[in-house]
Amino acid sequence: MNGPHDLGGAMGFGPVVPEPEGELFHADWEKGAFALTLAIGALGRWSLDAARHTRESIPPARYLSASYYEIWLTALERLLVAHGLTTEAELREGRGLEAPQPVRPIKAENVLPALMRGSPYHRPASTPARFAVGNRVRTRNEHPTGHTRLPRYARDKEGVVEAVRGVFVFPDTLAHGQGEAPQWLYTIRFEGRELWGEASDPTLAISIDAWESYLEPL
16 A cells, blocks of 8 residues: 555655664553563464564654554554454553453563574475576556555566575465465565666665565566
8 A cells, every 4th residue: 555654765854864783662661561462363263474564554743753563553553353353442541441352462481482483484286386587577566555565666677686585475465364375475676776666775785575465577
């Protein structure tokens, strides 16, 4: 979807200021927000892509004025309400007002193994890959209303297949509860001038990962 999260190449937002390497949190509440999001996500009520889409759906004024973990907390509140784990009234009051749903929380000793294991999204191939390394492709000029991992700046652009990564769950469907729909994933290399025009640095190139349905052959 086209939203405030998709600002690659957009002007008017000031310079990107890198933070010190290894600085993960700026305050203790951010650690709590991170832990809470992971703990509730471990209940399995929604997918990682559904969580991403919920963050992307925050209204632009709120999204652009919020910090990273404020966005996480705002999205978490929306997910909790949408899945019946809390209510708007309980969030306002800061306490439980209704009988809680039965849940099976993750145990402390299982947190680290779960984080190390991650969530494998690789799937077996059911069809041959449509493209090979070195093929020239063009990304589709599509602007879906739902979740997508194809950046706005890289749509309707020509590039070269740099790597064939395998078959992975398709986030555009998983985010909306429409199944995994696994498909081939590729790394596509774009020249800077293809993305940003003739004024771009001629030495610049960018690589992105793109699912097969994002691509057309040239």
